Amino acid sequence: MPNMASSTKALFSPLALAGLNLENRVVVSPMCQYSADDGSATDWHMTHLGMLANAGAALVVVEATHVEKIGRITHGCLGLYSDANETALKRVIDHCRKIGGAKFGVQLAHAGRKASSQRPWEGGQSLKAGGDPWETIGPSAIPFGPDWATPRAMNEDDMARVREAFVAAALRAARIGFDAIELHLAHGYPLHSFLSPISNKRTDAYGGSFENRLRFPLTVVQAVRAVLAPGIPLGARITGSDWLDEGITPDDAVALAKALKSAGLSFACVSSGGISSDARNPSTAGYNVPMAERVRREAGLAARAVGLIASPKQADAIVADGKADMVALARAFLDEPHWAWHAARALGADVKRPPQYQRAAPSLWPGAAMAGV
Ligand SMILES: Cc1cc2nc3c(=O)[nH]c(=O)nc-3n(C[C@H](O)[C@H](O)[C@H](O)COP(=O)(O)O)c2cc1C
Numbered sequence: 106m107p108n109m110a111s112s113t114k115a116l117f118s119p120l121a122l123a124g125l126n127l128e129n130r131v132v133v134s135p136m137c138q139y140s141a142d143d144g145s146a147t148d149w150h151m152t153h154l155g156m157l158a159n160a161g162a163a164l165v166v167v168e169a170t171h172v173e174k175i176g177r178i179t180h181g182c183l184g185l186y187s188d189a190n191e192t193a194l195k196r197v198i199d200h201c202r203k204i205g206g207a208k209f210g211v212q213l214a215h216a217g218r219k220a221s222s223q224r225p226w227e228g229g230q231s232l233k234a235g236g237d238p239w240e241t242i243g244p245s246a247i248p249f250g251p252d253w254a255t256p257r258a259m260n261e262d263d264m265a266r267v268r269e270a271f272v273a274a275a276l277r278a279a280r281i282g283f284d285a286i287e288l289h290l291a292h293g294y295p296l297h298s299f300l301s302p303i304s305n306k307r308t309d310a311y312g313g314s315f316e317n318r319l320r321f322p323l324t325v326v327q328a329v330r331a332v333l334a335p336g337i338p339l340g341a342r343i344t345g346s347d348w349l350d351e352g353i354t355p356d357d358a359v360a361l362a363k364a365l366k367s368a369g370l371s372f373a374c375v376s377s378g379g380i381s382s383d384a385r386n387p388s389t390a391g392y393n394v395p396m397a398e399r400v401r402r403e404a405g406l407a408a409r410a411v412g413l414i415a416s417p418k419q420a421d422a423i424v425a426d427g428k429a430d431m432v433a434l435a436r437a438f439l440d441e442p443h444w445a446w447h448a449a450r451a452l453g454a455d456v457k458r459p460p461q462y463q464r465a466a467p468s469l470w471p472g473a474a475m476a477g478v
Contacts, residue, residue, distance in 0.1 A: 115425035116417070116432070117454035120163075122371045122407060124336025125284050127163035127208060127431075129456065130424045131445045134374075134411050134435035135166040135212040135287075135342075137182060139224040144177065144184025145193035154197055158205020160438060161445025161456035164431075165207045169214035169289055170194070170278075172270035175239050176215035179224045185213070185274040195281045202282075206457045210285035211278050212342065213329075215267055217295035218243035218256035218304070219379075242267075244298050244305040244312065244321075250382025258307070259295075267295065268325045275329045279337060286333065287340040287372075288326060290361070292379035296322040297344050300361065303352045303380050315360060323364055330369045338371035340409075345377045345396030348384050355396045362404035374409035374433060375400050386412070391419060398428040409433050417448035 117129045140149035157165045171177040171184040184190045198209055216222075221238045222231050231253040232238035242263055243256035259267070271288065278286050290296040298304035299321045305312050311321050330339050343361055347353045362373050375397035378386040386392065393412040401408035410429035414420050420432045437444050449456045450467050458466055467473035 114421075114452055114454045116421040116452060117449055117456070118424075120407075120430060122285065122340075123338035124334075125208065125338050128206075129161075129163045129445070129454075130431045131162040131164075131420070131448070132374075132409060132431050132433040133157050133160060133162045133165040133207075133438050134433035135168045136435050136439070137168045137178065139179050139181035139226075141181055141183045144171065144174065144182070144186055144190045146183060146190075146197045147193070150183070150194075150197045151200055154201050154209075155204060156442050157438065158201040158207045158209075159459050159462070160207065160442050161449060161458075162207055162434075162438070164210055164285065165201075166210040166212055166285075166287060166433070167194075167198075167283075169212050169216075169294075170274070172213055172215055172274040173267065175242070176217070176220060176267070176270070178216040178220055179222055180237065181224055182216075185211075185277045186270065191277045191281060198281050198283065205459065208284040210287055211281075211283045212287045212289055213271055213274050213278065214289035215270070215295050217241065217293075217298055218247075218249050218253070219293055221254060243295060244307055247304060247306065249293065253382065264311075264321050264324075268321075268328050271325050272328050272332055275339075276332055279333060283337075285338045285340065285371075286329070287342055287374065288329060289342050290322055290326075291342045291344045291374075291376045293381065296325060297353075298380065300357070301344070301347055301353050301380050303347055303349055315357065319361065319364060323368065326365060326368045326370065340370055340372035340374065340407075341365055342374040342376050343400075344380070345375045345393050345400075347380045348378050348386060349380065352380060352384070355399055358396055359399055359403045362400040362406045362408075366404055366406045370406065372407040372409060372430070373397075373400055373404075374411055374431075375429075376411050389413065390415070391423065394423055394428050401427070401429060407431070411435070417451040420448065421452055 397410035
């Protein structure tokens with residue numbers, strides 16, 4: 106993958122991933138809304154995702170969508186473990202397609218030992234008696250932190266069930282018509298916590314060496330890839346660093362990305378952190394970008410950078426300088442759902458707008474220059 110010539114429009118150049126053509130390199134990062142009803146999308150999702158369908162980002166990735174009921178982070182998390190979940194999410198995605206121009210991906214997830222917790226605005230801690238908690242699972246019986254429930258160490262039956270749940274949810278996602286699917290291998294969830302020596306202390310074939318720790322996540326990735334049509338890009342959100350001594354390092358992320366590429370994945374979104382309650386992410390701009398760059402260069406896998414990317418120039422430089430193929434933004438889109446419109450204006454590019462809003466395009470609205478960037 107050669108670097109792109111430095112251009113102020115790199116961010117707004119097209120990209121192909123498997124059979125999917127994206128109009129630009131801007132991605133709305135998955136963001137849990139904690140607003141589902143037994144895993145089913147609600148009118149909140151209709152409004153939230155409907156808004157993002159016209160955000161100017163080529164791809165919107167739907168929040169962590171859990172593959173089994175006990176894999177939800179909170180009682181309000183989205184799922185794809187029932188027919189009702191599938192029908193409700195299809196209603197939302199059909200609506201988004203009708204009213205907006207973005208492509209839609211979904212992040213398939215399982216919360217493992219971080220499941221059974223409160224919504225962030227309720228405290229974000231492990232649910233206590235009275236909060237309808239449930240048994241959590243993980244690679245080893247080690248809690249996420251002090252005050253967190255101790256998970257049950259997964260046995261081979263659990264692994265087979267979770268793997269089949271990922272496959273079933275991916276088939277549901279394909280039936281809904283998602284343009285891309287990404288598996289959550291980051292933020293301390295099971296496919297990451299198997300890989301990390303911080304949370305995986307197993308002494309069987311699934312613990313110890315890197316190869317052993319990779320075994321279960323890799324079987325999930327391979328099983329999902331095997332049931333999807335080749336044109337659907339399957340990717341993963343991975344961990345560039347656990348930010349803890351003894352944890353996953355950027356070298357491990359490169360090794361993981363190579364394995365994912367061999368398994369037929371089309372991209373990796375390089376995130377980091379979240380493996381235990383004492384891990385702290387850096388708070389510097391674009392802190393995951395150097396790790397995304399290594400994944401892109403050394404594993405030869407299309408890379409998406411995420412984390413404290415906020416300004417159009419910063420985002421454009423990441424793509425123009427060949428550090429990542431795409432950038433994902435989360436909080437910037439909550440703050441300004443038209444972030445990509447303003448970014449395009451600032452960089453001298455353009456994005457598609459719905460006809461109803463076309464009169465705000467810079468070419469039709471002298472006020473655009475006065476509004477500044
Ligand atoms: C409200 C909210 C919900 C999030 N939910 C998810 C999620 O469902 N899956 C995920 O991988 N990351 C999730 N994240 C992390 C973001 O996708 C992103 O990686 C992180 O916020 C850093 O990007 P930013 O600096 O652009 O916000 C969430 C972040 C926010 C702010």
